[in-house]
Amino acid sequence: MTDHPSTFKGEDTHREGVQWDDRAEIHSAEDGQGILDGGKGLRGGTLAQMVAQVMAYPPAERGRFVIQKAGDHRLDLAEIEALAARDDFPG
Structure with missing residues (x-):
């Protein structure tokens, strides 16, 4: 799970595992x-911080939120919970 390459013909941009x-x-x-989606973010930071933030909400509230990761990946609640449950989650 990585961002899109940051340069034309970017080399060595894919990293294994969760970034x-x-x-x-x-x-x-x-x-x-x-079109104005970029301005609708409620809170920003690293992927780890945003996963921890959503998981800190009461369980009944968590489904009201998604995480949009750089590179146009939208994580729904099931994917957020799966990331939070990983052994390598730094939260």
Whole structure:
């Protein structure tokens, strides 16, 4: 899970495993995405920080949020919970 290459014909940009330090934002699951989606983030930081933040919410509230990771990957609750349950999760 990595960002898209940052340079034209970027070499050596894929790293194995979860990149916990990649940029990410928490969004409302119902924010509609769209052209102005970049401005709809509720909180930003590293992927590890955003996973920990969503998991800190009460269980009944967690489904209201998604994480949008750099590289246009949108994580729903099931994927967030799976990341939080990993042995290598730094949270």
